[in-house]
Amino acid sequence: MTVSVQETDFDCGAEVAVLSAGDDEAGAVASFVGLVRGGEILAMTLEHYPGMTEQALQKIVDQARQRWEVRRVRVIHRVGRLAPGDQIVFVGVSSRHRGDAFAACEFIMDYLKTQAPFWKKEETPSGGRWVDARESDEDAARRWSGGN
Amino acid sequence: MSVKVLYFAGLREAMGRSAESVDLPAGVTTAGGLRDCLAGQHEAIRTAKNLRVAVNQQMVGLDAPVADGDEVAFFPPVTGG
Numbered sequence: 001m002t003v004s005v006q007e008t009d010f011d012c013g014a015e016v017a018v019l020s021a022g023d024d025e026a027g028a029v030a031s032f033v034g035l036v037r038g039g040e041i042l043a044m045t046l047e048h049y050p051g052m053t054e055q056a057l058q059k060i061v062d063q064a065r066q067r068w069e070v071r072r073v074r075v076i077h078r079v080g081r082l083a084p085g086d087q088i089v090f091v092g093v094s095s096r097h098r099g100d101a102f103a104a105c106e107f108i109m110d111y112l113k114t115q116a117p118f119w120k121k122e123e124t125p126s127g128g129r130w131v132d133a134r135e136s137d138e139d140a141a142r143r144w145s146g147g148n
Numbered sequence: 149m150s151v152k153v154l155y156f157a158g159l160r161e162a163m164g165r166s167a168e169s170v171d172l173p174a175g176v177t178t179a180g181g182l183r184d185c186l187a188g189q190h191e192a193i194r195t196a197k198n199l200r201v202a203v204n205q206q207m208v209g210l211d212a213p214v215a216d217g218d219e220v221a222f223f224p225p226v227t228g229g
Contacts, residue, residue: 034229046228047157049221052205077228089229109229115207117221118228119157130158133198133225 002073003057005048007080010090019072019094026071030101031092032109038084042123044131046079046088049117053077060111064093067107068100075108077118107144114141149216151182156223159199162192172216179203180210182220198225 012033020026036044061073076090091108095101120131149172155163176185179201187194202221203212214220 048228049154049156049202049205049223052202052221055205056207113229114226116228117156117202117207117223117226119224120227121157130224131227133227137229 002061002075003054004076005050005053005057005079006076007078009078009087010076012087012090015074015076015090015092019074019092023071023094025096026094027096028098028101029092029094030098030105031090032105033087034089034109036082036084036086036088040124041084042125043081043083044120044122045081046077047119047121048077048079052117056116057112060108060115063111064104064107068095068104069097070095070100070104073104073108075112077112077116079118110137110140110144113137151214151216151218151220153182153186154219154221156221158224159192159196159222162196163190172214177213177215178210179208179212179214179220182214183210183222186222193222196222196224199223200225 016029016031019029057075061075071094074092078088082088091105093101093104114137122129122131150169151172153170154167160166173185176182200223201208201210203214204219
């Protein structure tokens with residue numbers, strides 16, 4: 001299974017281990033973990049579009065596979081209510097050489113930020129508020145289309 | 149001729165519903181046309197900034213065609229990750 005959308009937490013160590021288990025062609029594993037930042041946020045709730053979300057994530061993984069020589073890919077995104085410090089997202093990529101793993105991992109995160117149908121609502125002491133999309137996230141995704 | 153319309157996140161809250169069946173008025177053939185039609189009835193859609201649309205679970209532009217039986221979702225820019 002490449003892509004999972006789930007309420008439950010995940011074990012980064014176990015996910016990283018699976019990316020290269022039994023594959024002696026893999027020379028590199030790159031991974032990214034996104035966390036809920038604290039500050040004035042008490043908690044946040046992640047909403048998504050069931051059905052479309054999984055397709056959108058798979059499409060992003062497929063695009064990464066077309067651009068880089070990657071071996072295994074794993075994407076996990078949590079939904080539901082999360083607290084500061086909780087893990088939200090995991091992206092892991094294995095490849096023969098580190099360059100492909102680093103690039104594909106970053107590409108998947110950048111595209112996920114702008115293409116996958118998730119929305120965050122923050123709970124603060126003054127009430128709930130939907131997080132606004134950031135122009136910097138659009139910029140991060142766009143830089144991949146300007147040549148490699 | 150009808151489509152299933154879905155709303156998410158802040159737009160879902162402002163609309164007070166997550167889904168509805170909408171009869172496609174004659175002449176409405178695109179996602180943008182449907183948006184304009186709904187905007188005439190709902191302030192939440194009229195005032196939504198940077199509304200995004202998906203037809204049959206694919207993110208598309210407002211010029212994308214819509215037809216009988218399609219699933220059309222409107223939502224704010226995504227904020228996952």
